[in-house]
Amino acid sequence: xxxxRSTLQQSDAADGGxxxxxxxxxxxxxxxxxxxxxAVALPLGDELLLGRGALEPGAAPDPRMSRSHARVxxxxxxxxxxxxxxxxxxxxxxxxxxxxxxxxAWRVIRMGDSLxxxxxxxxxxxxxxxxxxxxxxxxxxxxxxxxxxxxAAQHGFALHIHGESGTGKExxxxxxxxxxxxxxxxxxxxxxxxxxxxxxxxxxxGARRGAFSGADDADGYLQAADGGTLFLDEVTxxxxxxxxKLLRALETxxxxxxxxxxxxxxxxxxxxxxNKDLRAQVASGRLREDLYFRLGRPEVTLPPLRRRPEELPLxxxxxxxxxxxxLPAHVTLxxxxxxxxxxxxxxxxxxxxxxxxxxxxxxxxxRIEACHLSPTAxxxxxxxxxxxxxxxxxxxxxGATPKPARRxxxxxxxxxxxxxxxxxxxxxxxxxxxxxxxxARALGMHRTHLRxxxxxxxxxxxxxx
Numbered sequence: 001x002x003x004x005r006s007t008l009q010q011s012d013a014a015d016g017g018x019x020x021x022x023x024x025x026x027x028x029x030x031x032x033x034x035x036x037x038x039a040v041a042l043p044l045g046d047e048l049l050l051g052r053g054a055l056e057p058g059a060a061p062d063p064r065m066s067r068s069h070a071r072v073x074x075x076x077x078x079x080x081x082x083x084x085x086x087x088x089x090x091x092x093x094x095x096x097x098x099x100x101x102x103x104x105a106w107r108v109i110r111m112g113d114s115l116x117x118x119x120x121x122x123x124x125x126x127x128x129x130x131x132x133x134x135x136x137x138x139x140x141x142x143x144x145x146x147x148x149x150x151x152a153a154q155h156g157f158a159l160h161i162h163g164e165s166g167t168g169k170e171x172x173x174x175x176x177x178x179x180x181x182x183x184x185x186x187x188x189x190x191x192x193x194x195x196x197x198x199x200x201x202x203x204x205x206g207a208r209r210g211a212f213s214g215a216d217d218a219d220g221y222l223q224a225a226d227g228g229t230l231f232l233d234e235v236t237x238x239x240x241x242x243x244x245k246l247l248r249a250l251e252t253x254x255x256x257x258x259x260x261x262x263x264x265x266x267x268x269x270x271x272x273x274x275n276k277d278l279r280a281q282v283a284s285g286r287l288r289e290d291l292y293f294r295l296g297r298p299e300v301t302l303p304p305l306r307r308r309p310e311e312l313p314l315x316x317x318x319x320x321x322x323x324x325x326x327l328p329a330h331v332t333l334x335x336x337x338x339x340x341x342x343x344x345x346x347x348x349x350x351x352x353x354x355x356x357x358x359x360x361x362x363x364x365x366x367r368i369e370a371c372h373l374s375p376t377a378x379x380x381x382x383x384x385x386x387x388x389x390x391x392x393x394x395x396x397x398x399g400a401t402p403k404p405a406r407r408x409x410x411x412x413x414x415x416x417x418x419x420x421x422x423x424x425x426x427x428x429x430x431x432x433x434x435x436x437x438x439x440a441r442a443l444g445m446h447r448t449h450l451r452x453x454x455x456x457x458x459x460x461x462x463x464x465x
Contacts, residue, residue: 064112185228340378
């Protein structure tokens with residue numbers, strides 16, 4: 001593995017380009033080469049030939065790839081993959097590809113022990129690469145976000161970080177602290193959702209002896225952050241009365257402890273975070289409007305892990321190294337991770353990858369494969385049981401590869417549950433044109449399980465012809 005602060009060349013399959021005025025550059029990124037995690041940009045143009053003899057000079061050779069393995073074309077916004085009669089075959093989104101039969105690729109292409117991810121603009125990643133810095137793996141999307149965070153810190157602004165659970169909001173808050181003028185001071189992280197309502201005021205603002213039975217002099221989180229940064233995670237979980245006192249403390253730069261007669265001056269920077277839209281929280285009465293204007297701007301939004309596929313294999317490799325697992329990771333482990341949406345993001349990925357390594361050790365396996373991942377790892381949460389096993393092919397089926405699915409509109413009936421699970425199901429169905437089987441593969445579940453979720457959330461899609 002490269003040393004810290006090293007840069008890996010890669011492509012961006014997640015976000016738009018960062019070069020002003022530059023046209024998007026469709027292409028692939030090679031995220032696994034001969035079993036080694038990497039991030040190499042492969043601009044496509046109209047067509048790209050992939051194989052052991054077609055890679056750029058210096059690229060990692062994969063002995064399990066044929067010399068001319070497959071061809072990828074970019075037509076009408078779609079990536080069409082054609083296997084050229086390779087010896088070990090080509091897999092598109094987890095399914096084997098029949099030779100000389102084009103199929104559209106959505107998430108990942110497997111050839112030998114190498115993986116490729118299609119992206120409509122690989123320009124930012126080919127220019128910037130993926131950087132490993134102080135244990136963090138940061139692709140171009142995250143690096144652009146951190147540049148915004150750095151500017152906010154240097155200008156003395158407050159900052160709100162919006163993102164799904166497990167995306168690394170506290171890490172971004174620490175970057176905000178490290179780039180500010182008070183980086184030598186303390187960084188105090190407070191999980192507001194974990195504070196009991198009756199204790200919030202005392203924990204935030206402190207107390208003086210005699211304020212209540214058994215009370216002694218004690219500073220709160222705001223006093224502890226004096227001269228540094230106060231990070232308030234899930235700030236909307238605070239009681240409205242506590243929010244009012246918090247606003248006053250931030251505006252006056254003074255903290256009055258419980259039972260105190262004189263306020264104490266504090267000099268601190270504030271960074272807040274949450275996984276809910278702040279304006280919607282104001283509208284619902286869970287956040288004071290005046291506190292929103294104090295904390296809610298500027299705001300940055302962390303992209304979820306499923307939109308940063310260039311980082312995922314490198315993260316998997318890092319988590320295995322952290323656990324000092326000596327078993328090699330098979331290509332199918334990385335492929336399965338790329339095919340799942342990971343609603344818990346990096347936090348969930350770390351736990352499940354370590355769990356897969358432990359499962360492989362318990363089974364006395366010689367390598368960590370996709371089968372060692374939990375069936376529910378990286379999938380949408382549901383009240384039903386986990387994914388059902390694939391049905392056994394009937395005699396005479398021959399394991400034939402299904403034909404490419406046609407795009408179909410997703411019909412939404414009524415939305416009885418407008419939660420994150422429903423949103424992920426809708427996103428997957430729309431991305432795959434209503435193809436339930438393809439959407440189920442993208443979500444890492446069996447299509448029967450997906451149909452149950454669709455029924456529960458009031459979604460419908462036309463039956464397969």
